Amino acid sequence: MGEKWLLMSEEKFDVIIVGGGLAGSAAAYTLAKAGLEVLVIERGNYCGAKNMTGGRLYGHSLEKMIPNFAETAPVERKIIKERVTMATGTGAMTIEYGSNKLKDPSCASYSVLRSKFDKWFAEQGEAQGAMYVTGIRVDKLLQKDGRVCGVLAAGDELYSDVVLLADGVNSILAQQIGMKKELSPHQVAVGVKEVIGLDEKTVSDRFGVLPGEGAAWLVAGDPTGGAVGGGFLYTDKESVSIGTVVTLSDIGSGGNIKVPDMVERFKSNPVIAPLIEGGKLLEYSAHLVPEAGYKMIPELVWNGVLIAGDAAGFVMNLGYTIRGMDLAIESGRLAAEAILKAKEKGDFSMNGLSAYLTLLENSFIMRDLRHYQNMPSLMSTPQLFNELPAVADALMRGLFVVDGKTPVKLIKTIVPAINKIGGFIEAGKLGIKAVGAM
């Protein structure tokens, strides 16, 4: 800061990007590569300092920008094993999937830790010529003649043709200028995570994977005490990322469990406990996750300003998988392309920047968000997190628990649990709703 900071404030930039996360750096990289003067302002002391993910990055959108990025980027493990579990306090039913297709670079996914990964991505942007300042908070957007023309940060006014808001889920700046409404408790979930250190071989052995390979695991039911949400677990290189996610509007329902207690409950589940035994807690973190998908997208473009990444609500929670980082990267890149088009025409008005909307429409972002637009409502069906895990538990108990007594007909073992859903017809309806939403 200091002298350099003052010196810079005399200039006008082509683009100021608020936030050095994945959307911000994807845009910075693309714009700097095309020769524009770009300034990224990050409030953390380094990019990634304020960011947290479950987390898995689907590689496809970054692969388009930096082919074979995983060979040099600090990814933790390539995810080759998928697990989905329905758990009660006493039992758990798991589906596991593995396929060579999951290893194919065109559709591979990787566990990542954001403090390392975002730092690397920012370095790629810097190498293209983007300027980054860290440890500076943007307090306000500057407006003149009905358009955004810069930012106020650490007491300095900085000017640019365009400002890109990549400032994360809370995006207070987008709210300040009325592009985004206050978040409502049913639109967001809070994720709480522990990174538990274990040595590399132990992680591989416990999850049955080769070095460099790993597993992703989502668990519904017991972790949240039946509240809408679940547990997650991702293998890192020398640690396990484990945590819980719960929709804010559902906190206090069901088992009335405190949010910080949910992760303890998850860790003590008999299926999970042996996998982290002997591990050492390295970090405890929390972050909001936008979950309402298509139905929470704010105004994305206005005069002199665009919004990308979590700030735009670009996240998909499908229950069996969660995606956000691949959407953040794609939206950052598309915002940059729209800015380049606007620059050609010399028109940074809402109209001049509207190519962003068309590019998003034609991308996987809007296509997938629209395709899965009913998932958030399905995912907020309480039965999925309460009664359904109980049905699965009862069914599996009927199959696998042998006590030497007369066997009970399988159908009878699940009747009490099915009755809790409201009978077989209601259970069937839930099944139809689920298939329909996919």
Next chain:
Amino acid sequence: MGKMSLDNKLGLDRFNIDQHNPHITINDGYDNKEKINLLVMACPAGLYQYENGKLSFNHEGCLECGTCRVLSKGRVVKSWSYPVGGKGIEFTQG
């Protein structure tokens, strides 16, 4: 793994605390028990405490998630902003 207290967990995190400049302020006189208890339940860092009818809050240890802002702005939460640049939580894993 044995259970760890929330204080011990937060003790492992890296913070650059801005002691005299709280980024979250609360309405001291607010007395809706239900709304207060919601934040006691919800805050991942356990920073909202309600004992003997008295609400207390400490911004040190805040993970900057925004949960209390979304649940209670204008009620328990009087103002909410991010800490000034470089202050607050600093994730080294993420």
